[in-house]
Amino acid sequence: MINIILCGGSGTRLWPISRKLYPKQFCKFIDEESLFQKTLKRNAELCERNIVVTNSEQYFLALDQLEELNIKNSQFLLEPIGRNTAAAITLACFALKQDDIVLVTPSDHLIKNKKEYRRILEEAENLAREDKLVTFGIKPNYAETGFGYIEAHGNDVLSFKEKPDIETATLYLQKGNYYWNSGMFVFKVSVYLEELKTHAPTIFKTAQKAYSNAIKENPFRLRFEDMIEIPSKSIDYAVMEKSNKIKVVPCDIQWSDLGSFESLYENLYKDKDGNVISEKDITLNSKNNLILSRDRIVSTIDIEDLIIVDTPDALLISKKGNSHKVKEIIEKLEKKGVKVTNMHTITHRPWGLYTILEEGYRFKIKKIVVKPGAKLSLQKHYHRNEHWIVVNGTAKVIVGDKEFIVRDNEYVYIQKGEVHRLENPEKMNLEIIEIQVGDYLEEDDIVRIQDEYKRN
Known part of the structure; x- marks a missing residue:
C-alpha cells in the first residue's frame, strides 16, 4: 500500500499551542513526537512509501519532522491553496499507478492499538482488491456531536449521517450500529478515480488539469490559478455518499482526533x-x-x-x-488584527528558525538559528535596516558586492535596499541576534532575488 497523508488544517481548536502556521499535527504533545510523526511511523511499518499533501507554508516544517525520523520514500505534494480532501486525494492519486492500493489518513490522529490497526488495514486491503472503496468506522464510547457518523450492518454502509445534536448522538450510541466517521480510506487508485469521474466530474477535470500543469519534482508544486478552479468538497460529499462500491470496516483502535483540550487531557x-x-x-x-x-x-x-x-x-x-x-476567542483576536492566531514567537524556515525576542515601535529583535550548510535567500528590504551580531558560530555574509566572514561577537550592518545574504558554512548551528529598525517590520518586506528553496 501507499500512504496518502493529508497534512493541512488551520490549527485553531488547540490554540494557543496550535496556530495556523503551526497546526496541531506538528505539536509534540505525546512522547516528544508530533501526531504527524506518529502517523509516519505507524504507517511506515505497513506501507511501502508515502505522499504527504500539505501547503507551501508548512512544507519545510513537515520536512524537518520527517527528517528527524529518517523515513525514506516520501513524496511531497504542495497545495498553494487548500481545496478540501477530494482535491488533495485526487491529485495524489494522479501521481500513482492505476492498480496501486492507497491508504488515506489524516496526519493529526492518535491511534494506540497498533495490533488492531494492522488487522483492520489487512481487512480493508482485501476489500479494496475487490474494487471496493473502504472507509473505517470508529466504535463510539460516548455521544459525540463533533463527528459525522456511519450507519452500518457488518461491512455494508446503510447511510452517512451529518454531525448530530446530543439527543441524536445519544440515540446512535444506544443503537450500537453507528460509528464515528474516521476520515481514513483504503481503495485502488483506478476505482477511486472512476467513481470520482462519475459522481464529481468537475473535480476530476479541474484536478487533472492542475496535475498536468504542475511542476513534477519533489516537492510536487501546483499552480494557484489551477488549484482555485477545483471545487472545494470533501471526499465524503464528492464520492463516498454517492458510490455503490462503499464498504466500512468497524473498528476499536483506541482512536482520537485530539480535537479539543478535553480530548488531549484524556490521552495524557x-x-x-x-x-x-x-x-x-x-x-x-x-x-x-x-x-x-x-x-x-x-x-x-x-x-x-x-x-x-x-x-x-x-x-x-x-x-x-x-x-x-476557543473558536470565538480566535474570531475576536482576528478582528483586532492580532498575529497570535497565525504563528508562535518561534517560526520555522527551511534554513532553520527564528525567535522574536522583543518588538515595539519601529524595532524588532530576533534570535536567528541557521542550520549547518544552510543559507537564507539573497534578498533586500525596502522599509528596514538590519543589524546582525554573531553570538555562536561563523557566518558567511554577502552585502552588496562584498562577501566576508563574520565570527563570534562581530557585527554587520545592512542598510535598507541593500542586497544581502546570510549563510552558515560550518558543521554546527549558527546563531545571530538580528535587530530590525524601520517603519515596517513584517515578513512580507522581503524581496527574494535568489532562493535555494524555490519560495516566491
Missing part, C-alpha cells in the same frame, strides 16, 4: 489528583486540571477542572467542557 498522563502537569509545576489542593506550560512554572491553589495553556505570547484559561469556545 495524570498525577494522583488527576492533574496533567509537568515536573516543574506545583499544585495545592487542585484536581483534574490540564496545565500546559513550556517555560514558566505554573502554581495552582484550590482549583478543579480547569484548562490552563501558557505560551510565550498567549495564555488560555477555560473550564473543562468549554474549550470548544
